[in-house]
Amino acid sequence: MTTQFTPAVPVRTYERVVEQIESAITSGTVRPGEHLPSERELMVQFSVSRPTIREALRVLQSMGLVESKPGGRGGPKVLEPSPASLTRSFATMVRLDSLSMTELVQFRLVLDSSACRLASTLHTAEQLEQMRSCVERMEAEVGKDAEAFARADMDFHLTVWEASGNALLAMCGRAVAGAILELITRQLKDSGATERTEAESAALDRGIFEAIAAGEAAEAGRRARQAIYDRYASILPPSDGPGLDALMG
Amino acid sequence: MTTQFTPAVPVRTYERVVEQIESAITSGTVRPGEHLPSERELMVQFSVSRPTIREALRVLQSMGLVESKPGGRGGPKVLEPSPASLTRSFATMVRLDSLSMTELVQFRLVLDSSACRLASTLHTAEQLEQMRSCVERMEAEVGKDAEAFARADMDFHLTVWEASGNALLAMCGRAVAGAILELITRQLKDSGATERTEAESAALDRGIFEAIAAGEAAEAGRRARQAIYDRYASILPPSDGPGLDALMG
């Protein structure tokens, strides 16, 4: 025997509770909508104290797996799967990492063009109709209600992400678009100079829509890239140009 | 006055503690590597009891923001930003069936090919050397140490993501790769059938490396796409084919 002892890593009690409950949920032993035993019941079943149970429940809650409410008969409720936790993780990462505007725009360029390619072949008739509606709303609001225009713009992209059939792409797209929007509005409050590009934006989005409608994946991707580039390149430091250009070929 | 009372929503004490500490971290008041006050100190500063502080810390810990170890002078340590929490979210969602493996692979295909394109033009000499080293490590471990091979493989992609110059891309890439790896290895434990593709994987990665080294962005992206496709298409349900094919053009 070659002294193959495994390190005696200390394992937190509440972590084991988390593991067991988590696997009970993912394995379907308890289904969404059902209730776990109450804290007092769990502390008996796990042979641990209530604070330990509670710490475990807090972790599960922050993962979006369960929800605790007082009173309701029968303890913590198992929630429906939801992207809330992923969205939050993504958002905190974006906030935490002191990302540059260029990185955000670059990332969105990647996501958007891919989503458009996918949407070109995977869209449903209904989604296509919704895209058309959004584009028309944009065109109708050019130069009028800036907020309504922005909303229509966002709705268009939401629909595209939806139509890509990839929930991950959709979630990241929403998160990064939100982050960009936030930074932009903050930045604009300093510098002024807002609209005037509305007409161009609407035209770009219509171009994307038509490529998607025609099912021309490559063209849709190209137009999406170009749209992001045209819209945001001007607000990025010129020194960051290579980063964007590398993706434009 | 039009009866504009806001609902007296009960707010959990530990949630407020989480918020305050979280904003202290995201705002940079405390930096990664630094220590928060000890639990006993925090319970004085927040005027709450220790269990409340601990529940808040468990939540922050599950978000990957802090780490608690006994002894070390000065309380919980603030961690470097890491994709760990994102990785876990991905894996959990797939296990809960609210995300398919195909979506995960598709997402990685998008990220990987973009990262390779960027890396082709933005890489430093040092990073290039590191990539070469990883590829050679892979080739040396073919058919030998499976774990060392996997590590070299992962290191290669880590370097590529690093070289892309986009921290967001890198984080998401690491997260999705980690999730895929975790899910795959679990799946393999059930089905057996592992190696034999190691040689092919090494060859694919070498191809990517050479395209990056040559600065051929488009070719690097194409090869990265192909590599993901070849490696994972076989484990995905054939009905999900269109999703991947749409990106392969």
Added chain:
DNA sequence: CAAGTGGGATGGTAAGACCAGTGCACCGAA
């Protein structure tokens, strides 16, 4: 039979205590 009231269970929070591990400072030996 309906409306209101009470009880009982739940989660939220607090206070106090003990244990095990860690790091540092101090002190003794080389």
Added chain:
DNA sequence: TTCGGTGCACTGGTCTTACCATCCCACTTG
């Protein structure tokens, strides 16, 4: 003087107990 070991103080981990606010349900009462 310097190196090494020992002890102490502090940390987090866990447990116990307790009290409060809330909520659901059943029972009582009109």
